[in-house]
Amino acid sequence: MKLEVYADRMSQPSRAVLILCKASGIDFEEIKVEISKGQQLSPQFEAINPFKKLPAIVDGSFKLFESHAILIYIASAFPGVANHWYPADLTRRSKIHSVLDWHHLNLRQGAAPYVLHTVLAPVLGRPSSQQAAAEAEKILTSSLSKIESIWLKGNGRYLLGSSQPSIADLSMVCEIMQLELLDEKDRDRILSPHKKVQQWIESTRNATKPHFDEVHNVLYKMKLKLSSLRSNQVDGMAGSRIKTPPISKM
Amino acid sequence: MKLEVYADRMSQPSRAVLILCKASGIDFEEIKVEISKGQQLSPQFEAINPFKKLPAIVDGSFKLFESHAILIYIASAFPGVANHWYPADLTRRSKIHSVLDWHHLNLRQGAAPYVLHTVLAPVLGRPSSQQAAAEAEKILTSSLSKIESIWLKGNGRYLLGSSQPSIADLSMVCEIMQLELLDEKDRDRILSPHKKVQQWIESTRNATKPHFDEVHNVLYKMKLKLSSLRSNQVDGMAGSRIKTPPISKM
The missing domain is CATH 3.40.30.10 (Glutaredoxin)
Structure with missing residues (x-):
């Protein structure tokens, strides 16, 4: 089976x-x-x-x-x-557990609510809050800074100075990939100060191609829909809604 | 070493x-x-x-x-x-990972901010928010209900129907133990509907005695100090502060 x-x-x-x-x-x-x-x-x-x-x-x-x-x-x-x-070596494995645990109350707490309160809630007809978006952005940018200065410290391409990706790289990169849904200007503002994070996303994409883009394709399509919706709103067609699945927090 | x-x-x-x-x-x-x-x-x-x-x-x-x-x-x-x-068996171990992961965005998200915004912030001179306390209480009571109906389902004394405690029992019980600091009325209101949770705390205490109470002793002492401070405030001595260490969220 x-x-x-x-x-x-x-x-x-x-x-x-x-x-x-x-x-x-x-x-x-x-x-x-x-x-x-x-x-x-x-x-x-x-x-x-x-x-x-x-x-x-x-x-x-x-x-x-x-x-x-x-x-x-x-x-x-x-x-x-x-x-x-997920290396068999206990110390390497333990460091990966440490990253995975950190993820829950840091990156995840920033990325998902930020995307919800900026681009998803309005099109889903769900309540959005500027204050919640601002708080989430603070956690998100702080998390990206810490990923860059602490988890990506050193010369390795991946977290913890590794030369190959672990399940922690996969989990965190997939979390960050939801920022694809943002308005280009917002996405740039948040991601562009973090060059190492950007390189790390590319490395993870390359290490798992063609599966990375194939699995993310639904997100790329949604990005186009949202972008087109935003253009329409700018053209005075505000108020329309598209069917957008919510992003799970789990 | x-x-x-x-x-x-x-x-x-x-x-x-x-x-x-x-x-x-x-x-x-x-x-x-x-x-x-x-x-x-x-x-x-x-x-x-x-x-x-x-x-x-x-x-x-x-x-x-x-x-x-x-x-x-x-x-x-x-x-x-x-x-x-932390059993060597992969399936038992995996279920323990599942509980530990769940803890981060559920019980932990409820218990720590609730205690902060009700009893700790006022004595620490830190800002407290009734709204934040109310939101935290919602997460906390929902988490306790889910622990009772899902994680403690069955006849085992411990999580996942086990007859002996795991590191997940220890982590979650220690999280709940901070409710000791609450006003007795608040603590009863939150914990008393959850009889299985209360039995589980007792089982974990018994399985690890005398270490459980020895390690929690600092909390029991703080409970007395806070309780005495509350009595003094009722007696018109509001405004005094005691030195209370903040509870780490990590």
């Missing part, structure tokens, strides 16, 4: 899990659960993840959710996953 | 690490870093944790921070740590 990955490619942790599976040549089945249609709320999915969030996996009779736990499980259970994704 | 644990017992993740070390009979040195005195901001400590947060460990030349990463490292590196704290 194949590994089943329940995912919505609009959810950044779903993308991280899918890219690891694809880049490692795992024979798995992607089961699409569309957040925009509320499919994660179905009783069938609740039996897999009672918290009703994506991603989740089923491997035989074993069910698991929370993306970092899934990434570690896949890297440990499938021999096809290269050692650099 | 002994394992060094940099900790402030007022910080809940510091307590979890200390209890694991003590309950496992590890020969370690506790190095007190007092947050109330800003000692975590010193260049010496910054060389151990550039994020200037507690806890952190030094094991020979190896440095590590983020409490969950530390708990996993200690359970993996020291043979004296019983298997139940």
Whole structure:
């Protein structure tokens, strides 16, 4: 029985899990659960993840959710996953745990609410708050600075001075990739001061191609839709809405 | 060279690490870093944790921070740590990772800001917000309900239906223990609907005695001080401040 990955490619942790599976040549089945249609709320999915969030996996009779736990499980259970994704060495592995833990209350706390309160909420018809956006931007830019000065310190291309990516690189880069949805000016303002972060995103993309862009394609398409919507609004057609799936925070 | 644990017992993740070390009979040195005195901001400590947060460990030349990463490292590196704290079996281990990941954006997001904005901020002379307290309480009570209905589902005394505690039990119980600082009425209102949670705290305390109460003693003392301060305020002596160390969020 194949590994089943329940995912919505609009959810950044779903993308991280899918890219690891694809880049490692795992024979798995992607089961699409569309957040925009509320499919994660179905009783069938609740039996897999009672918290009703994506991603989740089923491997035989074993069910698991929370993306970092899934990434570690896949890297440990499938021999096809290269050692650099989750090294067997305890000290290297522990440092990766440290980055993954840090991610939750830093980068994730900035990126997702910033994108929600700037570009997504208005088109979803959900309430947005300038104050929430400003607070999220503070956390986001502080997190990017810390990634650059602490986690990317040294000469390695990847986090922790490594020459090859780990599951922590994948998780954090996928988180940052949601900034693609922003207005070009906002995205530049936030990302352009962080040259090392930009190089690191490119390195991670290159290390996992063609899967990285294939999995992110839904995001690139959404970027075009949002951009076209913004142009229309500038042309006096404000108020229209497009169907945009929300980004999962999990 | 002994394992060094940099900790402030007022910080809940510091307590979890200390209890694991003590309950496992590890020969370690506790190095007190007092947050109330800003000692975590010193260049010496910054060389151990550039994020200037507690806890952190030094094991020979190896440095590590983020409490969950530390708990996993200690359970993996020291043979004296019983298997139940972090089982070797991949599926059991993965479920523990799932709980630990969930903790970050749920229980932790509720408990720490609630205690800060209700009892700690006023005595620390830091700004407190009723709205922030109300939002934190919502996350906290929802998290406690989910711990009870999902993580403590079944007949086991501990999370995931286990008969013995894991590092996830220790981390979450230490987080909840900060509610000791609350006004008795508030604490009862929040905890009393969750009988299973209360039993689980007791089971974890019993499984790690006498270390659990010894490590939490500083919290029990602070509870008395805060309670006496509240009585004084009721008696018209409002405005006085006691020296209370802030609770670390890490």
